[in-house]
Amino acid sequence: MERLQMSEKNIEELPLYYGKKTNEATLYEYSKTEILKKFNYPSDNKITTLYEIEKQKRDLESVEELLIFKKIVVEYFNVLGVLMDVGYKMNLKDYLRIENISYNDSIILLKQIGKLLDKLEHIRKEEHKLNDFFIGDLHESNILVDPETKKIQICDLDSCKIGMNKPFETKYLQFFKTYSFIKQNLRHKYPANYYCTIPNRNTDLYCYMVMILKILFSFDITNLSVEEFYKNLYSLKKQGLPDSLYIIFYNLYTPIDNQNPYALLDDIPLIFEHRLKNMV
Numbered sequence: 001m002e003r004l005q006m007s008e009k010n011i012e013e014l015p016l017y018y019g020k021k022t023n024e025a026t027l028y029e030y031s032k033t034e035i036l037k038k039f040n041y042p043s044d045n046k047i048t049t050l051y052e053i054e055k056q057k058r059d060l061e062s063v064e065e066l067l068i069f070k071k072i073v074v075e076y077f078n079v080l081g082v083l084m085d086v087g088y089k090m091n092l093k094d095y096l097r098i099e100n101i102s103y104n105d106s107i108i109l110l111k112q113i114g115k116l117l118d119k120l121e122h123i124r125k126e127e128h129k130l131n132d133f134f135i136g137d138l139h140e141s142n143i144l145v146d147p148e149t150k151k152i153q154i155c156d157l158d159s160c161k162i163g164m165n166k167p168f169e170t171k172y173l174q175f176f177k178t179y180s181f182i183k184q185n186l187r188h189k190y191p192a193n194y195y196c197t198i199p200n201r202n203t204d205l206y207c208y209m210v211m212i213l214k215i216l217f218s219f220d221i222t223n224l225s226v227e228e229f230y231k232n233l234y235s236l237k238k239q240g241l242p243d244s245l246y247i248i249f250y251n252l253y254t255p256i257d258n259q260n261p262y263a264l265l266d267d268i269p270l271i272f273e274h275r276l277k278n279m280v
Helices: 008-012 044-055 057-061 103-127 179-185 201-217 226-239 243-253 262-267 270-275
Strands: 003-005 016-021 025-029 034-039 071-075 078-085 143-145 152-154
Touching: 008 034, 008 078, 044 057, 044 078, 103 152, 103 201, 103 262, 103 270, 179 243, 201 243, 226 243, 243 262
Parallel strands: 003 071
Antiparallel strands: 016 025, 025 034, 034 078, 071 078, 143 152
């Protein structure tokens, strides 16, 4: 992949992209159609990840929902960041805060995420590509949204799990109140090294279902023990949650592989519409 040579001083003279800074990086407006993402501290694992993405760039770019960087930005041989196209202007977290967003709008967007995960699984199984690629840190701020078309893009993929890189910390795979249970009972389903959960198909689907439950049912499972999770889930069932969805959610904390529920979201009864709240 082509490199972009720039000094740190020249990068910092660029205008900030909508004033956005994070703990990990600063975004600059490189051109009207391109963003330069300068890492605050490009760790060895981050650099390894960029090189692993380069190796599979053609296959990754075949998935239009993945916002892959175009060039690695370097000063001589030191990696400073990446250059990427401007994506959709709004992330899912901000989109859900728009006052007139309907329950159906939320379902449409959540289905788009599920379809993407289904597409990636098809590529792994049928095309035998991207077998070691998983999104990992899948959450509302890393999903860009086009409010008009309801299409999505996944950004911040320089923290994905791919090839020989090590896993990064993630928002929804910390398992604060379920860590001991998972370590004892589900370490094959949600594997971990000493520091982080290792992303796989099951973890990507887990993160996806965390978002579904938060957005459609105001039910944040990341703050619940396993017992509290089942108690709250059973309450949703009594209120009308379809059995098909209940079983899929129930199996999040069983050894059974996670299933993708996106095709069942249209079956959610309208009685739950009043539960749509700002939880993201």
